[in-house]
Amino acid sequence: MMQEILVAKNLKKTFRLSAKQRQIEKTSLYERIAVSDLSFTANEGEIFGLLGPNGAGKTTTLRMLATLIAPDSGDAFVDGASIVSDPEGVRSKVGFLTSELRLEDYFTPNYLFDFFSSLHNVEPQKMEQRKKMLFEKFGVDKFAEVKVANLSTGMKQKLSIIISVVHDPKIIIFDEPTNGLDVLTAKVVTDFLLELKAQGKTIILSTHIFSLVEKVCDTVGVIINGKMVACDTVKELTKEKNLEDKFFDLYVQEEGASYE
Amino acid sequence: MNKTFIIAKKELYRFFTDRRLLFSTVLLPGLMVYIIYTFMGSAFSSMFGQGAEAPRVLSVNTPASITAIAAEPQYGFGIIDIDSEEDGKNEIINKTADILMVFPADFDEAVAAYENASGGLAPDVAVYYEGSDTAATAVYSSIIGMLEEYEGRIANKFDVNRDNAEADLSGGGGNVGAQMMSSLLPLLLIIFLFTACMSVVPDSFAGEKERGTIATLLITPVKRSGLVMGKIIALGIIALCSGISSFVGTFLSLPNLMNVGGEEASLELTAYSVEDYLFLLLIIISTLLMLVSLLSIVSAYAKTVKEATTLATPLMIVIMLVGVTAMFGGGGAQTDFWYYLIPAYNSVQSMVGIFGGEFNLVNTIIAVCSNVVYTGLFLVIITKMYNSERIIFAR
Ligand SMILES: Nc1ncnc2c1ncn2[C@@H]1O[C@H](COP(=O)(O)OP(=O)(O)OP(=O)(O)O)[C@@H](O)[C@H]1O
Numbered sequence: 001m002m003q004e005i006l007v008a009k010n011l012k013k014t015f016r017l018s019a020k021q022r023q024i025e026k027t028s029l030y031e032r033i034a035v036s037d038l039s040f041t042a043n044e045g046e047i048f049g050l051l052g053p054n055g056a057g058k059t060t061t062l063r064m065l066a067t068l069i070a071p072d073s074g075d076a077f078v079d080g081a082s083i084v085s086d087p088e089g090v091r092s093k094v095g096f097l098t099s100e101l102r103l104e105d106y107f108t109p110n111y112l113f114d115f116f117s118s119l120h121n122v123e124p125q126k127m128e129q130r131k132k133m134l135f136e137k138f139g140v141d142k143f144a145e146v147k148v149a150n151l152s153t154g155m156k157q158k159l160s161i162i163i164s165v166v167h168d169p170k171i172i173i174f175d176e177p178t179n180g181l182d183v184l185t186a187k188v189v190t191d192f193l194l195e196l197k198a199q200g201k202t203i204i205l206s207t208h209i210f211s212l213v214e215k216v217c218d219t220v221g222v223i224i225n226g227k228m229v230a231c232d233t234v235k236e237l238t239k240e241k242n243l244e245d246k247f248f249d250l251y252v253q254e255e256g257a258s259y260e
Numbered sequence: 261m262n263k264t265f266i267i268a269k270k271e272l273y274r275f276f277t278d279r280r281l282l283f284s285t286v287l288l289p290g291l292m293v294y295i296i297y298t299f300m301g302s303a304f305s306s307m308f309g310q311g312a313e314a315p316r317v318l319s320v321n322t323p324a325s326i327t328a329i330a331a332e333p334q335y336g337f338g339i340i341d342i343d344s345e346e347d348g349k350n351e352i353i354n355k356t357a358d359i360l361m362v363f364p365a366d367f368d369e370a371v372a373a374y375e376n377a378s379g380g381l382a383p384d385v386a387v388y389y390e391g392s393d394t395a396a397t398a399v400y401s402s403i404i405g406m407l408e409e410y411e412g413r414i415a416n417k418f419d420v421n422r423d424n425a426e427a428d429l430s431g432g433g434g435n436v437g438a439q440m441m442s443s444l445l446p447l448l449l450i451i452f453l454f455t456a457c458m459s460v461v462p463d464s465f466a467g468e469k470e471r472g473t474i475a476t477l478l479i480t481p482v483k484r485s486g487l488v489m490g491k492i493i494a495l496g497i498i499a500l501c502s503g504i505s506s507f508v509g510t511f512l513s514l515p516n517l518m519n520v521g522g523e524e525a526s527l528e529l530t531a532y533s534v535e536d537y538l539f540l541l542l543i544i545i546s547t548l549l550m551l552v553s554l555l556s557i558v559s560a561y562a563k564t565v566k567e568a569t570t571l572a573t574p575l576m577i578v579i580m581l582v583g584v585t586a587m588f589g590g591g592g593a594q595t596d597f598w599y600y601l602i603p604a605y606n607s608v609q610s611m612v613g614i615f616g617g618e619f620n621l622v623n624t625i626i627a628v629c630s631n632v633v634y635t636g637l638f639l640v641i642i643t644k645m646y647n648s649e650r651i652i653f654a655r
């Protein structure tokens with residue numbers, strides 16, 4: 001029997017629109033609904049994909065799950081901890097990675113690993129062990145004492161991934177994990193995702209790349225305009241046609257035949 | 261390990277391993293204070309060159325009591341008794357004498373007979389000098405100090421220059437004397453304290469926002485209040501190092517500054533007690549904490565370091581103006597306690613008091629305490645700001 005580990009219930013998030021933005025969009029609305037009434041459940045040990053076009057609300061959803069921003073209404077429970085009433089508890093259980101999370105240029109990978117480990121209450125012994133293992137896996141070991149400012153973009157990205165899992169979280173949230181990476185680095189990342197899954201971790205990722213979903217995800221939720229329009233196992237969704245065609249069907253259903 | 265402490269440690273590590281930052285925020289202020297004061301000291305002592313010879317102090321109707329106090333070692337003025345006030349004034353104008361005091365004919369008797377409670381006019385002493393003569397200006401301050409001390413000793417039974425008559429017989433003011441330099445110290449110190457904070461606070465708050473590194477911290481299990489406290493503690497320590505550096509610079513350059521105008525004109529500046537220095541340090545520390553937390557609010561609000569600097573400019577101007585008031589306070593510190601509740605102004609006035617040799621314990625303690633209270637208040641505000649995603653993620 002599958003164990004539910006992440007339950008999102010009726011998440012809603014709106015952003016205030018500036019006067020200029022209202023003018024550009026010729027709208028009298030003061031708010032943009034980024035995510036509306038979004039519910040889904042992820043099971044322990046699976047890779048859950050949030051699939052959606054640009055501006056669908058994927059990043060917003062993941063930021064709420066990682067407690068970077070608070071939902072207007074609704075709640076989500078991460079391994080039992082509420083993102084609304086126990087954000088610190090949630091943060092100790094999840095690792096979050098997006099391109100918006102930067103590392104300070106001045107420090108070295110070695111220092112940052114230790115710093116974030118201590119913020120996550122990782123025992124010194126376990127910290128050394130994980131540092132060695134993760135640095136070797138991503139090839140950061142040779143650059144352990146090079147300041148972040150002097151690392152290549154790919155190396156920075158890899159270090160960010162390492163830092164997001166210093167505390168060996170049960171749940172890992174990745175926003176567009178392979179965006180902007182070359183094929184080699186992208187493969188390192190997808191392999192890492194599968195490896196985490198093999199270790200029994202739960203992964204929530206967002207993407208607009210169909211092939212990534214088909215390759216790694218067990219379950220997929222399709223988000224269009226802040227709403228979850230379909231949520232099922234990849235197997236079930238792709239029973240009749242491939243994911244891409246299925247997505248277009250859903251889009252037409254939701255928006256009318258307005259895509260071109 | 262406490263999370264607040266981990267954050268503070270990181271900020272301190274960042275700062276103390278960066279040699280350039282260390283030089284510009286810690287070493288430079290002290291060095292600059294030292295150089296400026298030493299330079300000013302030597303510049304002024306050459307201006308006061310003629311002050312090295314004993315000042316010529318004239319007096320009409322010299323009372324015995326005044327001759328006695330003038331002869332005391334801390335003053336050491338030889339008073340020349342003359343008969344004609346007119347002759348005296350001419351000597352002043354011709355710069356053959358430095359000071360002319362005019363006492364009422366029966367000064368000592370009038371003082372003895374005068375009752376404070378009577379409400380009648382107390383015996384008045386007029387003191388004249390030539391304001392374009394820098395040495396005379398310095399001697400004038402010293403004489404006034406002496407008369408006021410005497411006035412204190414006999415419980416306020418006479419007045420000095422009661423009607424504020426033009427005592428400066430040159431008819432023009434605007435002279436830089438040793439007194440003015442003591443009133444320059446609070447201004448310079450408060451500017452150095454402010455710039456010390458400016459060099460570290462915007463980068464830590466607005467800079468972290470601008471570079472997007474703050475979000476990485478916000479997804480760790482650290483309370484936002486702990487994050488803010490950690491930063492403030494570290495910045496406080498860094499700014500303190502900078503403040504101590506300015507303080508040491510001031511301390512070391514004081515002897516150079518004190519040479520101005522020779523022994524006689526050195527005012528009471530040579531005689532600072534340990535207590536004076538202790539409270540000066542307390543004032544510096546509490547002012548720094550207040551400024552760090554105030555600038556943190558501005559920097560946390562700003563989207564970029566540049567914006568933070570721009571937003572802090574009006575504050576800088578206010579601080580400078582407040583510092584400038586120290587130079588026009590009539591030479592003395594405010595005595596009413598409520599002045600010491602006003603942030604920044606309280607620090608400047610306390611410093612004026614300490615440098616002017618009229619240190620007031622109660623007021624200085626009020627100043628220190630109110631600075632601590634303001635710091636607490638600002639901390640509450642900035643923690644509130646850190647809980648607002650609209651502020652923390654503003655782009
Ligand atoms: N801070 C904000 N202020 C105003 N509007 C915002 C803000 N953040 C997101 N939005 C809007 O909310 C909507 C959803 O954005 P979101 O970033 O979640 O989309 P996404 O699915 O991640 O898109 P992409 O695939 O392009 O990354 C968009 O219309 C976006 O413009």
Ligand SMILES: [Mg+2]
Nearest residue numbers: 058059060175
């Ligand atoms: Mg996105």
